[in-house]
Amino acid sequence: MINRIGRYEIQAELGRGGFGHVFRAFDPTMGSPVAIKSLLSGGEPDLMIRFRNEAAAARKLQHRNIITVYDFGEAEGMPYIVMELLDGSDLQRVIAARRPLTILQKVRIMSQVAEGLNYAHLHGVIHRDVKPANIMLLSDGN
Numbered sequence: 001m002i003n004r005i006g007r008y009e010i011q012a013e014l015g016r017g018g019f020g021h022v023f024r025a026f027d028p029t030m031g032s033p034v035a036i037k038s039l040l041s042g043g044e045p046d047l048m049i050r051f052r053n054e055a056a057a058a059r060k061l062q063h064r065n066i067i068t069v070y071d072f073g074e075a076e077g078m079p080y081i082v083m084e085l086l087d088g089s090d091l092q093r094v095i096a097a098r099r100p101l102t103i104l105q106k107v108r109i110m111s112q113v114a115e116g117l118n119y120a121h122l123h124g125v126i127h128r129d130v131k132p133a134n135i136m137l138l139s140d141g142n
Helices: 045-059 091-096 103-122
Strands: 008-016 020-027 032-039 069-075 078-084 088-090 136-138
Touching (some): 045 078
Antiparallel strands (some): 020 032, 032 078
16 A cells, blocks of 8 residues: 555555545644545546546535545646545445434435535536445434
């Protein structure tokens, strides 16, 4: 595993997909933990452009139901997005673990997802990849 991306110290891998990885990292400048989404280097030019556009679009959004983007950069040919580190689990893992959710919890989740998507849409951002793996359920119930 890599030890550093830009100024960020990598602590653990949180997940991986076909196009990249998500890491738990530490920002020594701010003195706080962050999440870093990286795109595998040597990617297709169109994919690199979409990744940069995703970072720029998300950076404009400030809403309690949308992850906060702090930074975007490129290190050794690998673009990355630095985001707030959330304490919780994605909905896909909750479903896979068959964790029971009450109807009230399900409605609350969908309501908050809809609030975040509405805010993004009002600011000209379309998500295009709404799925359980991209919905985080925080330890505080949000």
